[in-house]
Amino acid sequence: MSDQTGAVFDLGYKPYEGTRLGRSGAIRAIIKDGMRRVMGIRRKARRKVYPWTLVAFAVLPAVVFVGLAFFLSTFSPDAESPFGGHAEYMGLTGAIVMLFFALAAPELLISDREEGVLSVYSSRPMTAWDYIAARAGALFAVVASFVLFPNILMYLGFAALDADGLGSALVGNLGDMGKVILTMTAYIVGYGAPALLISTYAKRTGPAAGIYLAIMFGSAGFAEAFQDVNFTGARYGTLLSFLQHPEVIRSWVFGQTQTAAPINAGFKPWASLLVIVLVAVLTVILMHRRYRDEL
């Protein structure tokens, strides 16, 4: 038997005398937590299923397209990609972005209110503006990542296969990436703002997601109906098509044929841009109004 003796010391409470990052540290913490939360990281397994499935749907086609393009190029080096380019791919990811917002925005905002966590934020070095900006920033950063990644993959992959060589293709196609970023911003703001607005006032995450999808799809149906009726001012109803405005911007940016209701009703694409901006501004104002007495 050992003759060594030991002692247990209660170190008790130790004051913290290290660095304090203040407001910027708080904002960074909210962004990091928001990104983890919407992706289900450090949460129960069931919280990971929905976001990672959508991310897979957004990213995997690009991997397959680039892989197949490489495979086909071994048979015909000069063949065009049979899968379309960035414009078509953005059309696919636009739908995924909307579905992602449907659940991620309520998860970010409603959970904090429902579980009373806003009380914790209210005793930390931040304002209501900081909270809103950081939560929206987290959401937008995640969406931007999974929209940009496949497009970058395609940009690099197709450039590597280009007959003019990688370097000249990268330079020559750089404009496409600019268009991707513009379109992505339209999707993020156009689909994200209504999702945040609904989540700011809804009480439960499930119904909030349902309301958001109903409004997005319903507004498109509503706009299509207004496009076909024939009375004075009816065409303005097509501007309520929240689903179609980012699509209008995408077609505008990539110079594609426009088929959305607002365009068919005679509006120029900038009208869609204006609606997106107005909804975003309204969202910011109403969010601050909602949170200013709690933070």
Add this chain to the structure above:
Amino acid sequence: MEAPALAAHGLGYAYGDFVALHHLDLEVPPGRIGLVGANGAGKTTLIKLLLGILSPTVGSVQVLGIDPAKDLIKVRNRVGYMPEGDCLPLEQSAADFVSYAAELAGVPPRESRQRASDILTMVGLHEERFRYLGDFSTGMKQRAMLAQAIVHDPEIVFLDEPTAGLDPAGREEMLDLISRLGGFGINVLVSSHVLPDIERTCDWVVMLDGGQVLRNGPISGLTETGVVEIELLEDPTAVADELRRLGGSVELHGNSIYLASDDHDPFVLARDVLATSGVTLRRMGPRSTTLEDIFLGEAPSNE
């Protein structure tokens, strides 16, 4: 002189037409402060004003000498808050959430994880720190809420009804933890309507009733009555008469005499009379009152 931990000058707050706080004037020194009052007395409103969540309708409030309406971030850099209701994300582990709470206060991520571990150990949740908060009992949740309130080492922490919903054992443990906070150099404001909890944990009390300050002072000063209680084994009438004759103010309660005197030390007066009376003394000592007696006796809302 040390700056007051909390101060209010002509402070008023109204929710629309309902006036929650009426012209409060307060200066409270650092230490362990009790904020007592019935439900609806204005306790939570006062805490929200101190945190800068609400802005005063009239007047001003200061925390550690800083006005939150003028310098919100500076105040929030120095405070912690344990709210009355839940404030825990149920699908996050205690370690993750308390670490996040530290990061929110500006503590760098690596240090936050270490602080979270230390504080969870201190509040008795070391073994449970990797469990989801949704799986915690009420007592464990209250401790986790206290941990998030102090993990960043605030200068003052506001605890709103910290023993609400706890069973007797959990309540005892929570009161012990609160009592220890003062020793860590953290000023504490405990809001409660359970007056014995305040008597046990605090050395200063602010009593609110109907949005007004009823009392504001050290607990020891409030509970001392200046009255001596003398309990005899036999009829106290003769002793009481003699005490009155010598200038004492006397009340009889069964075999007990409550003695006060403006001119003499009541203990000396009692000693002199008892020494010559031949009666048998059972007990003699200062008669102190409780916060509950004071509150019930003075609160207009109890009339």
